[in-house]
Amino acid sequence: MTSTTSFTRADGRAQDQMRAVKITRGFTTNPAGSVLVEFGNTRVMCTASVELGVPRFKRDSGEGWLTAEYAMLPAATAERNRRESMAGKVKGRTHEISRLIGRSLRAAVDLSQLGENTIAIDCDVLQADGGTRTAAITGAYVALADAIKVLKEQGVVPGDPLLPPVAAVSVGLIDGQPCLDLPYEEDVRADVDMNVVMTESGEFVEIQGTGEETTFTRAQLNEMLDIAEKGCRELVHAQKAALGI
Amino acid sequence: MTSTTSFTRADGRAQDQMRAVKITRGFTTNPAGSVLVEFGNTRVMCTASVELGVPRFKRDSGEGWLTAEYAMLPAATAERNRRESMAGKVKGRTHEISRLIGRSLRAAVDLSQLGENTIAIDCDVLQADGGTRTAAITGAYVALADAIKVLKEQGVVPGDPLLPPVAAVSVGLIDGQPCLDLPYEEDVRADVDMNVVMTESGEFVEIQGTGEETTFTRAQLNEMLDIAEKGCRELVHAQKAALGI
Amino acid sequence: MTSTTSFTRADGRAQDQMRAVKITRGFTTNPAGSVLVEFGNTRVMCTASVELGVPRFKRDSGEGWLTAEYAMLPAATAERNRRESMAGKVKGRTHEISRLIGRSLRAAVDLSQLGENTIAIDCDVLQADGGTRTAAITGAYVALADAIKVLKEQGVVPGDPLLPPVAAVSVGLIDGQPCLDLPYEEDVRADVDMNVVMTESGEFVEIQGTGEETTFTRAQLNEMLDIAEKGCRELVHAQKAALGI
Amino acid sequence: MTSTTSFTRADGRAQDQMRAVKITRGFTTNPAGSVLVEFGNTRVMCTASVELGVPRFKRDSGEGWLTAEYAMLPAATAERNRRESMAGKVKGRTHEISRLIGRSLRAAVDLSQLGENTIAIDCDVLQADGGTRTAAITGAYVALADAIKVLKEQGVVPGDPLLPPVAAVSVGLIDGQPCLDLPYEEDVRADVDMNVVMTESGEFVEIQGTGEETTFTRAQLNEMLDIAEKGCRELVHAQKAALGI
C-alpha cells in the first residue's frame, strides 16, 4: 500500500482497519431470522421472512426466490430525513441499494434447493454513520442463515440452499489514500467511493466504484480492492463466529 | 370490578395488571431524543427531532408545532406486512395512529413556549405484540422531554415548553371481562378495544373505544376506564423514573 | 347537568338540543339505498350500493361485508378545499372517518345473514357545518336499511341481516359546558370534541373523545355522555320515522 | 331533417326535443355560486368558488383565470364506480371533461375584467343518465353568473367580466337518425356521439364529434348541428329564466 506515515484518520484507525463490528442474532422474534448488525455507529436491523410461493416469473420453475428492501428510518441520520411512505415516492438511492442487497444475497443461496418459497430480506437502518448498505448485506447473510435453518426444521425446504458467506465493505480514496470502511464523515469527503461484495472464497459478487468528484487510476483501484478483500475476510469471520460455525 | 375468580389471562396477569414496561433513553444518538419503549414484547423506537421553523399555518404565530408519524417495520408482525413506501400508499390505520400520537403529545407541550420550532416525533414499531400505539405515546413523551432539554441547552427555546407526562394504555373486554394492556393474542379476540390517553393528573387527553364485534354498556365503559386509569398512573411513574424526575 | 343559566349558544339552542334533523329517502335512484341527511346546515348524501362477492379476506366465509367511504365535495366548506382525487392523495382525516363509518355500520348488520355480498356505503358531504361524520353514520343506516330491503326483494340475501338502528352525534365542551351536536362555529372553539355512536338500546358502538387544546375530567366525560345519549335516542327516532317503522 | 315517421325514441321524445331541464340556484350556501342542474334524470351540482390570486402562468398579467373540475360520485351510475381519490388516479375521461368545461366557461368570462382572481368551477355528478358534461357546462354558467355577482357586490372585481350565456348539449346518430340530448340508454347504442357548446348568439365554442363504432358524413354532421343549435337555444333560454334576466 502507498499510504504514507503522515496520514491519519479522524477515529485513529489504520487505513486498512475495520470499525468495531458486532452481529446480534435474535434481535426480534417474529421473523425467521432477525439480526442487528453494527459497523461502528452504523446500526441496521436485518430480517429474513419466509413467504410461501414465488413471484410470477418464477412460478412452476421448481426454484425459490429472494427479494430485499432497504430503508432508512427518518431519525437515523444527523438531519431527520423525510419518510418515504409519506412522501409518496421511494428515492432512487433506496431502490438502488435494495437491488444491490437482493443481488448480493442471491449469491448466497442456491435457489434450486429452496423449493418454491420466497425469502424477503428487510434492512432497516436504525442509525446511519456510513456504510449502511455494506453492513446491511453482511448482517442480512446471518439473518438468511437463521431463516433457512427454520425452514429446514419445518421441513419446508427440500434441499440445502445456504451457500457460504457473502459480506460487503466500503472502501474509498481520501486525500488520495485508500481507506477501509468509511464512516459518514469520511464518506462525504472521499474522492472515490467503492462498495465491494465478496464471498468467503475471495471471489467478487459485486463491485461498485464511483468517483463523482474525481477519477481514479487502475493502480488506485487495485489498492482499494486489496484492503476491501482484507475487510471482507474479517467480516466473514465475524459472520461465522455469530453463527457458531 | 366484576371480574370473577374463574377468569384467567393466557400470560397469567391479573385483569388490571400491565405487562412489564421498559423505557430505554438514548437508544440511538442522532435525534435529540431517542427512546426504546417496551410493553411486554411490543417494542417501539420513539424519536424526537427538532426542525427549525414551523408549518405554514403556524408561521408568524410566535408558537411552535409538533407532528408525529407512526409506522410498522415490515417484519414487526408475525406475518410480514408490506412496506408502505413500496406499496406507494399509506394505510388508513397508519394515518389514524399518527394523528392520535400527534394530538396526544401536543397535550404535553406548551407550544407558546417553544418558539417557532417544530418537533417531529417518529414512532417506528420494531416488534408488534399489541398496544403499539399506546406504547408509542408513552415512549414518545420521554423522547420529547429529552429533545426539549437539548433545545433549552442550545438556547433555542425561549420558555419552558414541557408539560407534565402524558401516557396511554389499551384496555378491552375479553369474554365480557375488562382487561388492561392487551397483547396481540387478546387484542384479536377482544369484544371491545379501547385506547385511553391520560395526563399525570388523571385527566383524559383522548378516549377511543370501539366494539366492532359487539357493543358495550355504560357500566362496562366505567370498568374499563377504572383500570385504564390505574395503568396510566403506573406508566407515568415509569416515565418519570426513566427521566430521573 | 351543571350548565348554568347564563350560558347561551349562538343559535339559541339548549345545551342538550339537537339541530333540526331531516332524513330524505330516495334522494337519487341508481343506488339500492340513497338518503340525504341534514343536521342543520350540514347535508350529506349517503348511499348504499350492493356488490356481488366479498373481499378476499372474507371469501368462502359464507358471510358478507360492508365498507364505507367518506368524502367532502370541494365546495362543501366555507373555503373551497382541494379535491383529493386531483391532489393524488387522500387525507388522513378522510381515511379515519371512512373507517369509523364502516365500523359503526357493521354494528348494524348481521354479516352472517347477508350471504357473500358486499354493501358499499358512500357518504359525500354536499355542505359542511360541523358533525358531518355523525350525520353520515345516522343517514347511512337508513340507506343501508333500504338497500337490504332491495336485496331481500331480489332474493339475494338469505337471512335477515338488518339489526336495530345505529346513530351518532357529536358533543363537546364549550367554555367548560357540555353541548350537543356542534355546528362548525362551535366545533372550532370547543375545548373537547367527542363523537358517540350508539345503538337503539343505548349501548355504545364507538366513543371518540379528544381534547387537543385541553384535557377533560371523568365528571365532564359523564356529562357529555349523558347528553350524547339523549341525542342518539332522538336520532334513532328520526331514523325509524323516516323508514316508517 | 331526414327523420322518418317510423322512428320513435324510448322516452317518446321527438328527435329534436330536449329532456325536461331544471336549473336550481342556491342549491348549497357556502360557494359563491351553487346550482343544481337537471337534464331529465341527470343531476349535476355545479359550484363556482372564488380564490384570490391566479396560477403562476397568469401572475402579474392583470387578468384573472377560471378552472374547472368534473367528477362523478361513486353511486351516481347504475353500477357503482370506483372513487378516483381511493383508486389514487384520475381517469383520462375525467381529465378530458374537466378540460372541456374549463375551456367552455372561459368563453363566458372576460378574464381581463376579472382582476387577478380565480374562479374554480366544480361539477359533481349526483346522478348520471347521459349528457353529464353538457348539463355541467349549462349549469356552471349559472353558478358562474352568481359568483361574479357576489364578487361585484364585494367590490373585488373591477370590471364586468360576465359574457353572454354558453350552453351545451349532446346529439347523436341512433339507427342513422339524429337525436338531441341522449340519455344513457341511447348514448350507449349511438353510432355517433357529439357534444356541442354554443353561445347565445349561435356561435360555436366547441364541437366534439366521434363515431367510434362507425363514421359519419358531412350531411349527417349538418343534421346533428341543426338540432344541437335548437337545443342550445332552449338551454340559454332556461339559463336566463333561472337568472331572471
Added chain:
Amino acid sequence: MTSTTSFTRADGRAQDQMRAVKITRGFTTNPAGSVLVEFGNTRVMCTASVELGVPRFKRDSGEGWLTAEYAMLPAATAERNRRESMAGKVKGRTHEISRLIGRSLRAAVDLSQLGENTIAIDCDVLQADGGTRTAAITGAYVALADAIKVLKEQGVVPGDPLLPPVAAVSVGLIDGQPCLDLPYEEDVRADVDMNVVMTESGEFVEIQGTGEETTFTRAQLNEMLDIAEKGCRELVHAQKAALGI
C-alpha cells in the same frame, strides 16, 4: 374559400397546403410495425405491438382490441417539458390525445376479424412543431397495417382486420382565415383550433374544434372542414404510397 390575396403564412404555404409529409416504415425493428412520420418539423415515432389476449372487458368476446398511448419526449419541445413518469402523473392533455388516437385507429380495424389479440399503438413525439396528434394518427395507421401483415403471416389473425386508411389533420382560423396543418407558431396564435380525422372515403371519424379565445360561426366551420378534407385526402395518398398499395 374566403381567403384574400393579402394573407400570407410565415412559411409561405397556401392556406390549404400541407407541410411536407414523410412516412418512413421500419424505423425500428422490434415492434411489428414501426413508422416515423413527419409533418414538416413535427416527428413522431409510431409503433404497433401485438399482445396475445385482450383486456378483461373483451374476454370471451371472440374479438380483439386496440389501445393507444401518446407521449412527448422531454426535449421534443422548444422549452424542455417535465417527464411525466418522473412527475408521477400523466397530464390531462396526454390522456386526452391517447384516447383520441385509440378511437381513431379502432375505426381502421375490424376487431371481429382480429381474434382475441390486442394491438398496442405507441406514439412518441421526438420533435414537436404543431399537429403532433394528427401526425400520430396518420403514421399509426401505417404501423398498424404493417403489424397486421405480420400477424397474418404468423397465422395468428383469422380474418382480414385492416380497414381502409384513416388520417388526421389540424386546421384553424388565423386572423379569421382558415389554414391547414398548423405549425406550433400558428397554433399558438390561432383563434380556433380543430382536428379532423377522416376515412379514405371522406367520412368523419372524429371532429374536435375549439375556440377558447374566440368563437366561430357555422360558415367558418364549413370552410375549415373543406380544407381539412383536402388535407386528409392527401395524407391517405401518402399512407398508401408508403405502404405500396
Added chain:
Amino acid sequence: MTSTTSFTRADGRAQDQMRAVKITRGFTTNPAGSVLVEFGNTRVMCTASVELGVPRFKRDSGEGWLTAEYAMLPAATAERNRRESMAGKVKGRTHEISRLIGRSLRAAVDLSQLGENTIAIDCDVLQADGGTRTAAITGAYVALADAIKVLKEQGVVPGDPLLPPVAAVSVGLIDGQPCLDLPYEEDVRADVDMNVVMTESGEFVEIQGTGEETTFTRAQLNEMLDIAEKGCRELVHAQKAALGI
C-alpha cells in the same frame, strides 16, 4: 487474454471488438444538444437541454448542475414493456441508470465554470439491444458538448466548463470468456455483467460489476477491465470524430 481459439460470438466479433458505433449530431433541433447514438442495433436519443437556475441545494453556490434521466420507449424491446408514466411508478432499474448517467456526465463538466445553470440530459432508448446505458453515456457527452457550445455562444456560460470526453462500455464473462460490448442475446446469458465508464486519459469514473448468477475472480476482473479500456479508447475516438476535434 485467456480466450481460446475455439470461442466464437454469435455475431462473429472478436472478444475485444466493439459493435459498429455511430454518432449523429443534430438529430433533433429543439434541444441545445441532440444526438442519436448507435451501438449496433441499440439506438439512444441523447439530448442536453439548458435550464436557467440550479436546484435548491446548489443555489448561491456560484456553480451549475447537471441532471440526467434515462427511459426506454415502450416498443424499444422485443416484448413491449409497460410505459412507466402510465404505470404511475418508475422502476428501480430506471432510477439506477439515470443516476449512473448523471454521475458519469458530471465527471465531464466543470460545474464551477458553468455559472448557475442546469444542464438536463435526457436519454431515451428508441431501440434496445444491450448496452443502452453505456451507449447513453457515450452519446450524452456529445450532446453535452454541443449544448455547452450553444451556451458559450449565447454568452450565458462564464468559463469553459467542458472537460475531456467520458465514454462507457459494457463487458462481461460469457462461458468464462471476457467479451466487450454485449448485445441483448449475450447480456442475458453472461455470468458477469460489468459497466465501465472512463475518461479520455484512461482513468475510471465508475465501475459496476455484478455476477448474480456466479462470482468472478480478481484475474477475471483484470481481463474484463483490459478490454473495457480498449473499448472506451475507441469510443472516445468516435466522440471526437463526431465533434470534429
